[in-house]
Amino acid sequence: VNNSSARRTDTAPVAFRSGAVRPIAVADAHLEPGFWGARQELNDRAIIAHAAEWMTRLGWVRNFEDAASGSRYEHRGREFADSEIYKLIEAISWEIARGRDTHAALLNRLVDIVLAAQEPDGYLHTLFGRPWQRPRYSDFQWGHELYCFGHFLQAAVAHHRATGEERMLEGARALADHVCVLFGPGGLNRVCGHAEIELGLVELYRETGVRRYLDQASVFLERRGTGTIPLHEFGRAFWQDDMKVRDAEVLRGHAVRALYLSAGAADVAAETDDVELRSALERQWQRTVARRTYLTGGMGSHHMDEAFGDDFVLPPDRSYCETCAGVASVMFSWRLLLATGEAKYADLIERSLFNVVATSPSEDGRAFFYANTLHQRVEHSLPSLNEDGVVIRGGAAGRQAWFEVSCCPPNVARTLASLGAYVVTENDDAIQIQQFVAGVFQTSHATVRVATDYPLSGTVEIEVDAVTPGVSLEIRIPSWAEGARIRRAGDETAPPAGDYARLLGVGEGERITLVLPMQPRITRADDRVDAVRGCLAVERGPEVLALESVDLPEGWLLDEVALASDPAPAERDGSVWVDVVRLPQIDDAAWPYARPATDAAADRTGASVALVRYHEWAERGPSTMRVWIPVSGM
């Protein structure tokens, strides 16, 4: 299927061939300095090395070395530790693909170590199957074997696409063949407690053309929802085993599981032309976005099971919004965008990238949010540490260097490394600008140069060169961008928000300017999001803003602050400022449900305060923060 000589350019993470639009390769996207270019550099310079260092320090790499040695060892880390190495391999592969070989030696070493541990029959997991370990496939609920395999397959495909080397892809084929024999029709009627292998199998099919891998992904997909996973207090929905994917109306259960499953299902639907399945996924996406998604794009409001709540259960002070769920949401939306070409999917991708994925890593790339709360009430909430001094789970205040469950940092790393591939798409007639990212993007129709300091400003300059005659340029106008303008050859037009501006027949060397309206916006929530009634949020462009305690006048507490009835958001000195009032000193009543009606005429102190970009909060020492701000008098 693939032409080996063309390999270096066929480096899209999702080699989706049958949709409304097609991706371009990582190798064909060169980001320039700017919001995302800087984060790719941070990834190359800090995040990847940081992740590798921790995985080494904690023995997650050593697990593979010990497994290869054949001697008895005590496995370090959780059931899914192997997968973190695979995500790191994937991240470095995309770095290679985009022309950065900073970590090439590390990549080679990791691939060597991993492949040495693979068993003759293709099986590869460092926690199961050796004489002193639990047997293979003895724990489908929590064992994460097939989950780890899925990440291996994704990493192997990335490695093959980036380097052209066959060795890891061969390992992936051996592993996938093992899975197909064991879990194929008539085989073990089981699915993994955590969806993921479906994604890996479809991508391996795309890379190798071996239909059996796609078929096996379908088998796993159709098997889920038939109750093969043992009972657990979290319920069958936790692992999406409560109903068949094609029958569901909304995402439910563990958010990352639900989103990986949905992304894999979208892959299967695309490759099998399963229109019913695709429609089901579009419907689920829509209802999930309408009823189970935070303003940031974050998903998951339960800490207990890291899960979606019921419709409109979206309390800001208990928002979980796992970073991996943000990454997985991008993966799901990306596949539906490729399938349908509808702008709403790119809208959500943008929202999630700016407000979840970009929020996780610290400025120095050495600490991460695992959960991304929309309301931090206490300055210090110490994380729980395990015996290694590593944070056990990430619900605490502040970014943390590493986690016992460290799925998020390498997920951020692989997303940033491959981000170039998510900016521009094409189809037979047109090029689509999906995201506004400074860089040069090579499509089959033209070279697209984008110059912008977005989201600092809303001006995006697009230049097309080496143009195929007759091709159109389609520019996404975000749904928040009422009042956007496009200038082309002296003409100015006002494209509709929430759709693509379609520019027919762009010419060689043509320059187009998009001007997005960047004045801050006041945002109100649906009444059914009960937890934010009487509050407003402020957004600017794709960025959600927040009120952080360090920006308040001396001595004010975040709890005492409300927006003025006309908060008058305005830009000044690179920040958005709003008018707030300090409520009358709070009396800590003995019983908090005996408050008299507020005296609207009570003496109040006013002030103007700067809001922080949500993704930049918690970078200036201990603080409290809220995205949804009460309005005075409500």
Added chain:
Amino acid sequence: VNNSSARRTDTAPVAFRSGAVRPIAVADAHLEPGFWGARQELNDRAIIAHAAEWMTRLGWVRNFEDAASGSRYEHRGREFADSEIYKLIEAISWEIARGRDTHAALLNRLVDIVLAAQEPDGYLHTLFGRPWQRPRYSDFQWGHELYCFGHFLQAAVAHHRATGEERMLEGARALADHVCVLFGPGGLNRVCGHAEIELGLVELYRETGVRRYLDQASVFLERRGTGTIPLHEFGRAFWQDDMKVRDAEVLRGHAVRALYLSAGAADVAAETDDVELRSALERQWQRTVARRTYLTGGMGSHHMDEAFGDDFVLPPDRSYCETCAGVASVMFSWRLLLATGEAKYADLIERSLFNVVATSPSEDGRAFFYANTLHQRVEHSLPSLNEDGVVIRGGAAGRQAWFEVSCCPPNVARTLASLGAYVVTENDDAIQIQQFVAGVFQTSHATVRVATDYPLSGTVEIEVDAVTPGVSLEIRIPSWAEGARIRRAGDETAPPAGDYARLLGVGEGERITLVLPMQPRITRADDRVDAVRGCLAVERGPEVLALESVDLPEGWLLDEVALASDPAPAERDGSVWVDVVRLPQIDDAAWPYARPATDAAADRTGASVALVRYHEWAERGPSTMRVWIPVSGM
């Protein structure tokens, strides 16, 4: 210490002797038909038998029989299954104490079975220590050995107080001696992951006069907070092992653990005259009530760890409010009430009894709420069942027959059986009416007869007979009862709310009438309870009311309903009615954060709807429900 001949009357659950007021015995409180009298009858008629039936069916009783037989067996139920039998024994003992022998044969049988399983060295737990089981004391985090012992001690004391029989008390002494030897000063430096044994040890000290048991309770108390429990993702605060009890400012971590610990600490403080410790507990109680308690008195806002959240994290749609936490809150408040004589503790007891404890059991006593949400968003949320068909954990909609973790039903049973002892207290000069419950209460100063249909009406008739000359009658005036009136010998006075009305020198045969204001009240929350901003609740007397979907006009959804700007709550036909409006048909926007400002002039349909008593909700088929109701235009 105790005079055996007086045994039958010394049946207070908490034989607190050193406080501002003293309890009376269960045997000295005879409830008559009324709100609580009916529930005691329900307990006698249904709840106890239902609990016994399930404990038998699931093999939790059989565990003891098998343990006594010496043969190998597979333990059924969770680590704390033994404790449920003990709570049942305690419940039946209080039934005996109040003169009901419905379950006397069952009690004898259970005590026989339990004692037969006790080992020669006093140890008693059916899950640990046999050759095929995990060793004793190999799991302080989750093993619940000392926790079960604590319930055994409480049950044994109750059994002794109720029946005068020595055999279970002897077992308790053997068990307590075993614990003192092993865990005393210089012994194993460990505490149980779940506080409870402290309560049992102090009560056993009170019953036997053996100081060593009180000392051992102190040892466990002082040892907690020194980090003896291994690390866990829930953090050290989960088991209150993050700091010493006397150093804390607020309750935190697992709610039932925190409240049992606090109750036990209050016992230790009282018996050791530890003023510093008592002050610390009063301070913690106050801050917990002011910042971490739901309107219902419910405690615990985290599902994940069944724990208290940060201050003001009280989302109604994620309220956990475990029934056992309500019971435990009553236990803690009761001890502080006895210690201080302050009305606020009795206020919270009343609130928790009416709105948590009374909410749990169904009308037929055969189903229970484990968690008590303040906002049910979906009619059907199916519980997760285990292999026995039993609900694994109680976060689902509706009351359930039984749970894998079934701490709550027997906790309700022992509370209802002993409820008479919580109504009236006394001290050297006075009798205190703490709760308004129809019945006859024998104190050392007088016989107090209370006739009332409270809370149907607010009229409470009190008659005192056989009066010690000069004794005063002190009647709690709830803090919500502004406008209460007391009529005595033709005089009417207006006592202050939130304190006791003190009636000096009551005479033989005197009749006093208390009239509490029962008009429905509109309740507002502190602004910092962000999740209910823009909402109001309605209360009437001690009862929290709620809006349940089954009371709405045909075709209306709960999500569409707001209180009219003047909801005008009024009583009619035995219910409280409020004026509501149906908001304009909700448009399920693709993105829920793009709502335009509400058009206050929009066409709205008005209606008057009846509210349900919160403790009676979910008795009329599938429904949605909310305590906090949005106000139109906010």
